[in-house]
Amino acid sequence: MKCPACNRQKGIKEVTPMAWVYECPRCGAIFNDRPHLYLGESYEYVLPYWAKEDVPVEQLRYYDFTCLASGNKIVRRHGWYDPETKLIHQTG
Numbered sequence: 001m002k003c004p005a006c007n008r009q010k011g012i013k014e015v016t017p018m019a020w021v022y023e024c025p026r027c028g029a030i031f032n033d034r035p036h037l038y039l040g041e042s043y044e045y046v047l048p049y050w051a052k053e054d055v056p057v058e059q060l061r062y063y064d065f066t067c068l069a070s071g072n073k074i075v076r077r078h079g080w081y082d083p084e085t086k087l088i089h090q091t092g
């Protein structure tokens with residue numbers, strides 16, 4: 001288990017065990033390591049909407065989800081979001 005943003009391996013904790021969603025203790029990135037997270041469930045962490053206003057860059061956290069979408073499609077969502085609003089600030 002390794003953080004996709006900063007490569008930290010120690011102290012990665014599960015946020016949601018059933019969905020294998022983890023949070024990095026160093027940089028606050030959230031991510032999953034298996035596609036057991038439904039696309040709709042990933043919206044509980046990061047909304048499918050763009051932020052309209054800028055926030056200080058220190059406030060942003062990395063996210064990286066590999067999700068199951070309808071039709072058994074695998075969809076990856078990743079980028080930077082604001083944990084306070086759950087809105088997307090940057091993708092990729």
Ligand SMILES: [Zn+2]
Nearest residue numbers: 003006024027
């Ligand atoms: Zn990290």
